[in-house]
Amino acid sequence: MTLDRDAIKVAIRAxxxxxxxxxxxxxSEIGDDDIIPATGFLDSTAILELVVWYEQTYELPLRQDxxxxxxxxxxxxxxxxxxxxxxxxxxxxx
Amino acid sequence: xxxxxxxxxxxxxxxxxxxxxxxxxxGDFVKRGQIVGAVETDKAVLEVEAERDGYVLKxxxxxxxxxxxGSVLLWLGEKADDKVPTEVGxxxxxxxxxxxxxxxxxxxxxLKELGLRAEEIPAAGERLTEKDIEAWLAxxxxxxxxxxxxxxxxxxxxxxxxxxxxxxxxxxxxxGMMTTVLWHRDQAAAGYIxxxxxxxxWEDHAxxxxxxxxxxxxxxxxxMAFRLVEIAASTPRINxxxxxxxxxxxxxxxxxxxxxxxxxxxxxxVRGASQxxxxxxxxxxxxxxxxxxxxxxxxxxxxxxxIAFTSMARWNVSRHVPILPPQTGLIxxxxxxxxxxxxxxxxxxxxxxxxxxxxxxxxxxxxxxxxPSSGEKA
Numbered sequence: 001m002t003l004d005r006d007a008i009k010v011a012i013r014a015x016x017x018x019x020x021x022x023x024x025x026x027x028s029e030i031g032d033d034d035i036i037p038a039t040g041f042l043d044s045t046a047i048l049e050l051v052v053w054y055e056q057t058y059e060l061p062l063r064q065d066x067x068x069x070x071x072x073x074x075x076x077x078x079x080x081x082x083x084x085x086x087x088x089x090x091x092x093x094x
Numbered sequence: 095x096x097x098x099x100x101x102x103x104x105x106x107x108x109x110x111x112x113x114x115x116x117x118x119x120x121g122d123f124v125k126r127g128q129i130v131g132a133v134e135t136d137k138a139v140l141e142v143e144a145e146r147d148g149y150v151l152k153x154x155x156x157x158x159x160x161x162x163x164g165s166v167l168l169w170l171g172e173k174a175d176d177k178v179p180t181e182v183g184x185x186x187x188x189x190x191x192x193x194x195x196x197x198x199x200x201x202x203x204x205l206k207e208l209g210l211r212a213e214e215i216p217a218a219g220e221r222l223t224e225k226d227i228e229a230w231l232a233x234x235x236x237x238x239x240x241x242x243x244x245x246x247x248x249x250x251x252x253x254x255x256x257x258x259x260x261x262x263x264x265x266x267x268x269x270g271m272m273t274t275v276l277w278h279r280d281q282a283a284a285g286y287i288x289x290x291x292x293x294x295x296w297e298d299h300a301x302x303x304x305x306x307x308x309x310x311x312x313x314x315x316x317x318m319a320f321r322l323v324e325i326a327a328s329t330p331r332i333n334x335x336x337x338x339x340x341x342x343x344x345x346x347x348x349x350x351x352x353x354x355x356x357x358x359x360x361x362x363x364v365r366g367a368s369q370x371x372x373x374x375x376x377x378x379x380x381x382x383x384x385x386x387x388x389x390x391x392x393x394x395x396x397x398x399x400x401i402a403f404t405s406m407a408r409w410n411v412s413r414h415v416p417i418l419p420p421q422t423g424l425i426x427x428x429x430x431x432x433x434x435x436x437x438x439x440x441x442x443x444x445x446x447x448x449x450x451x452x453x454x455x456x457x458x459x460x461x462x463x464x465x466p467s468s469g470e471k472a
Contacts, residue, residue: 036310037310044312044314046408047310047311048383048384049387051310055388062384064381064384065377067310067384072310
């Protein structure tokens with residue numbers, strides 16, 4: 001899987017919009033730095049679904065203490081956390 | 095291992111049925127639910143379904159013949175070469191023959207008294223006699239008694255709909271749901287009570303907690319579930335079940351919590367919940383919820399609930415009467431209709447165990463967030 005920053009953002013945004021749609025919400029205007037829980041587009045269960053999708057899509061198992069607002073609170077935060085974790089993993093195996 | 099498929103009962107009044115179709119032959123492999131034949135009385139025709147997958151080892155019922163309800167129609171085996179038990183397998187269904195001559199006057203009176211027809215009863219001689227009728231009745235009683243011993247009551251089996259379709263096996267989760275619902279219906283004496291409460295104190299408490307712990311998801315439901323755990327720990331009577339007509343007092347508080355994962359509804363379980371503080375409880379519940387969403391739960395995370403909590407607030411329902419999980423005495427349901435400014439706590443409870451007053455006390459305690467000293471960071 002190619003870890004392109006822009007492609008990751010597009011994919012996360014699409015997933016947020018899809019999950020919001022299921023709740024009857026239109027999240028198409030969500031900004032990359034918007035705090036996802038604060039937007040009201042997703043409830044707790046939908047955010048949990050977003051996290052599970054994120055783990056499975058990017059093969060990134062998370063510890064419970066990593067699931068916080070600082071690491072995963074926005075599209076940008078999720079993107080940067082993913083890139084950082086993958087870079088660290090690559091460095092360890094190099 | 096061979097399994098018998100018995101001649102089903104069509105209605106309460108007929109202990110004999112006529113085999114009008116045999117749709118399989120020996121050696122065939124049949125699927126559970128597949129129609130293997132049909133029987134009829136003068137009132138109805140009933141298709142006979144295989145109760146399990148298997149090979150047809152031996153067919154004892156014969157087309158157009160009468161057979162006693164509960165007798166063996168055919169034998170199914172898990173393997174094609176399973177042996178049919180000889181002591182019972184060879185015994186054909188009792189088949190009635192017809193009386194050959196006119197009934198005697200005494201027999202006619204007896205038939206009228208019993209509401210029977212002469213054609214139903216075999217005669218030993220040229221004419222049907224009262225003795226023949228009494229012998230036949232005695233045989234029927236033995237037949238019915240045997241049926242009750244060896245065959246599941248046919249009346250409890252549901253007929254396939256008269257609409258084209260096919261049987262499909264339930265998934266383990268669907269089977270679990272069926273077990274839960276049937277336990278609620280058949281084992282518990284379920285009552286339901288609900289109260290309305292002001293949701294703002296809980297919402298404020300959850301927000302403070304989330305801000306203090308930098309949480310991504312609102313901890314409102316986990317915190318309310320944890321409050322129920324605290325109440326159960328301090329009020330052991332609600333952490334019980336009635337088992338075999340006796341109170342079974344649970345030691346640990348194992349909190350059951352429903353998780354909707356796509357089309358699947360799991361009752362996840364945090365074991366030993368009262369041994370955890372709020373932070374650890376929320377982490378544990380979050381971890382289990384995440385694995386439920388990914389359909390990767392361990393068996394012990396889906397069993398052993400001693401008390402339960404569920405919420406349908408995300409679906410904006412105003413009332414939610416929950417089903418008691420097997421061997422629990424109480425499940426609390428949370429609802430919060432959007433825009434109403436109110437929330438509802440409802441409880442299904444086993445009335446053999448708890449009174450309505452006790453349940454109301456639980457709900458009233460749960461409607462209030464804990465005091466800040468209860469071990470949370472907020």
